[in-house]
Amino acid sequence: MSLVKEFIKKTIFENKVTIxxxxxxxxxxxxxxxxxxIKVDYKALELNELPDGVEIQQALxxxxxxxxxxxxxxxQVHVGGADDLKSALDSGKLATLLNEAGIKNKL
Structure with a gap:
């Protein structure tokens, strides 16, 4: 597995919410x-500010x-993009994922 994919998997594993x-x-x-x-902490990786951002986006x-x-x-569950996040919020899936992760939230 490439170093970039290992980095992605490690980041997702180490953070309850990764963007x-x-x-x-x-x-x-x-x-x-x-x-x-909803008062949920997340790890955001700004791909345009990372030296290997293009490679990370390709691996994603x-x-x-x-x-x-x-x-x-x-x-560690792929929610998707912005529209998918909104759908997960509206359907209750996001609340379920956050609760399963033990994340306190305002949903």
Whole structure:
């Protein structure tokens, strides 16, 4: 396995909520705002600010079949992008994932 994929898996494993993001992306900002609003800590990796950000995004596309950011994981489960996060919030799936992870939240 490549070092980049190992880095991705390690990051997802070590953080209850991981957002692979770009600092200028409005959808990424919206996803981070949602977690801020429900008082959930997350690890955001701004791919445009990392030297190997392009490689990380390519590896994420291989792992998740999603080429865009944000690319969101909760409790090691791939939630998807901004629209998927909103759907998970509306359906109750997000609350379930957060509760299963033992994360206190405002949902």
């Amino acid at each position: 692979f993001s770009k600092s200028y992306c409005p959808y990424c900002l919206g996803a981070k705002d949602l977690f801020d609003d 596309a291989e792992l998740t079949r999603q080429k865009t950011v944000p690319n969101i994981f909760v409790n």
